[in-house]
Amino acid sequence: LAKTTQPISMDSYEGQEVNITCSHNNIATNDYITWYQQFPSQGPRFIIQGYKTKVTNEVASLFIPADRKSSTLSLPRVSLSDTAVYYCLVGLNTNAGKSTFGDGTTLTVKP
Amino acid sequence: DGGITQSPKYLFRKEGQNVTLSCEQNLNHDAMYWYRQDPGQGLRLIYYSQIVNDFQKGDIAEGYSVSREKKESFPLTVTSAQKNPTAFYLCASSIGGVTSREQFFGPGTRLTVL
Numbered sequence: 012l013a014k015t016t017q018p019i020s021m022d023s024y025e026g027q028e029v030n031i032t033c034s035h036n037n038i039a040t041n042d043y044i045t046w047y048q049q050f051p052s053q054g055p056r057f058i059i060q061g062y063k064t065k066v067t068n069e070v071a072s073l074f075i076p077a078d079r080k081s082s083t084l085s086l087p088r089v090s091l092s093d094t095a096v097y098y099c100l101v102g103l104n105t106n107a108g109k110s111t112f113g114d115g116t117t118l119t120v121k122p
Numbered sequence: 123d124g125g126i127t128q129s130p131k132y133l134f135r136k137e138g139q140n141v142t143l144s145c146e147q148n149l150n151h152d153a154m155y156w157y158r159q160d161p162g163q164g165l166r167l168i169y170y171s172q173i174v175n176d177f178q179k180g181d182i183a184e185g186y187s188v189s190r191e192k193k194e195s196f197p198l199t200v201t202s203a204q205k206n207p208t209a210f211y212l213c214a215s216s217i218g219g220v221t222s223r224e225q226f227f228g229p230g231t232r233l234t235v236l
Binding site: 045047052053054055056057060098111112113114115 | 126157162163164165166167181210212214224225226227228229230232
């Protein structure tokens, strides 16, 4: 079972780029890396997913080194509305019972 | 509109009573999940189902039960055997199978046991 480690909290200011790193030393060959965003009293929302190298979409980038033992979520030019908890999830999409949400990283964006 | 609905949003029950939380999806997803979230903590998997009439225990299944009689519905019963049932409960679904990509979450039900 792939266990993940993330910083408990991070602070940033509006307009800055934020990088949140997740460690997953025992990632398996077929595991994907997925990041979710959660606002208070709401369900998490999918941000981005990757397997290796770099993935970019309209809201974020995901950087995965060759050994895949860590990954970095990059949020460009954050705003106050990006204040949320960010979860790194590692596992097989086809077997949710083998992947777990950790405690996440609480990102606070200040004006 | 396609999505996942959970009802009710807030639920209050007396200790010792069973309570059933509703989860419905019209996304035509094969897989559905139930998570529990306690204040300041991450999500913990209770049960999941990858296909109709089949489901598996997650990390914290004790004191909970589920059924999956229809593809679009995955109700969760919190029984009196659950020692500390007060929590935020989230239901999710995904396409399932090798093409599965992301889980779509409902708005959640906040259960308070008095």
